[in-house]
Amino acid sequence: MSDASDTTDAADASTATGAADAAPVDDPLLAVRGLDAGYGDLQILSDVDLDVADGEYVTIVGPNGAGKSTVMKSVFGLTHVFGGSIRFDDADITGAAPESLVHHGLGYVPQNENVFAGLSVRENLEMGAYVLEEFPEERLVDVYDRFPILEEREDQRAGTLSGGQQQMLAMGRALMLDPDLLLLDEPSAGLAPDLVDDLFDRIDAINDSGTAILMVEQNAKEALRRCDRGYVLVQGENRFVDTGEALLADDEVRKQFLGG
Numbered sequence: 001m002s003d004a005s006d007t008t009d010a011a012d013a014s015t016a017t018g019a020a021d022a023a024p025v026d027d028p029l030l031a032v033r034g035l036d037a038g039y040g041d042l043q044i045l046s047d048v049d050l051d052v053a054d055g056e057y058v059t060i061v062g063p064n065g066a067g068k069s070t071v072m073k074s075v076f077g078l079t080h081v082f083g084g085s086i087r088f089d090d091a092d093i094t095g096a097a098p099e100s101l102v103h104h105g106l107g108y109v110p111q112n113e114n115v116f117a118g119l120s121v122r123e124n125l126e127m128g129a130y131v132l133e134e135f136p137e138e139r140l141v142d143v144y145d146r147f148p149i150l151e152e153r154e155d156q157r158a159g160t161l162s163g164g165q166q167q168m169l170a171m172g173r174a175l176m177l178d179p180d181l182l183l184l185d186e187p188s189a190g191l192a193p194d195l196v197d198d199l200f201d202r203i204d205a206i207n208d209s210g211t212a213i214l215m216v217e218q219n220a221k222e223a224l225r226r227c228d229r230g231y232v233l234v235q236g237e238n239r240f241v242d243t244g245e246a247l248l249a250d251d252e253v254r255k256q257f258l259g260g
């Protein structure tokens, strides 16, 4: 974990003992500061700070109901923000609508219902680019390169794909706009264990080609193994922040959140 002497003003906002510097990145692509957010009148997140640098791979782990998905939804304009700010690429996007965020270079793959089941694979991918005046053929080629099964099945209805293929399609759709930051909410949920590694490899490859990733995962050990930095969120607050490697090695994190 980071030394306490590292703490900045933003980190001072962290409430839990042992919280490291939650905002350690110079000139971050995404900067969440002091975020209080939730649904209707219900506040779920308290004073959350989170950074993602350009090209960085950041993961959020933590117990069920901690508010991990709520962080992602807040970044994508899908919650009620009570306080704090969200900046992306030097613009204040706090409370901005999802339609405007995709223009800004933000892609979001929700955990559930993330494909149009009644449309074909190709139509789903076309929907991913609907905000553009001209269809980006080169993006389709890139997505088919990353996920060849989607090209093989381009005329098949998305609802008939397997869970893993639907997840690839959802990611492919978000990649059609070549986002600078891709938000992935539990991409491995519901996948057979032998498919999970393959999916994580593909996410690594997306990151290797320059797209920053912010990912929520239940599969915490694997996610921390692969990411640059991780946040452990508990009851709507940052509890630990560090490199994935340091979090995996931390006794308290291991004992409390990674099953020993």
Ligand SMILES: Nc1ncnc2c1ncn2[C@@H]1O[C@H](COP(=O)(O)OP(=O)(O)OP(=O)(O)O)[C@@H](O)[C@H]1O
Pocket: 039, 042, 044, 062, 063, 064, 065, 066, 067, 068, 069, 070, 071, 218
């Ligand atoms: N649309 C909603 N309206 C009201 N409360 C909600 C809504 N969505 C989530 N919540 C509540 O917000 C809290 C945090 O949920 P969230 O899905 O962000 O947690 P999570 O850490 O992602 O959990 P999990 O790992 O189980 O997906 C939970 O108590 C949940 O019941």
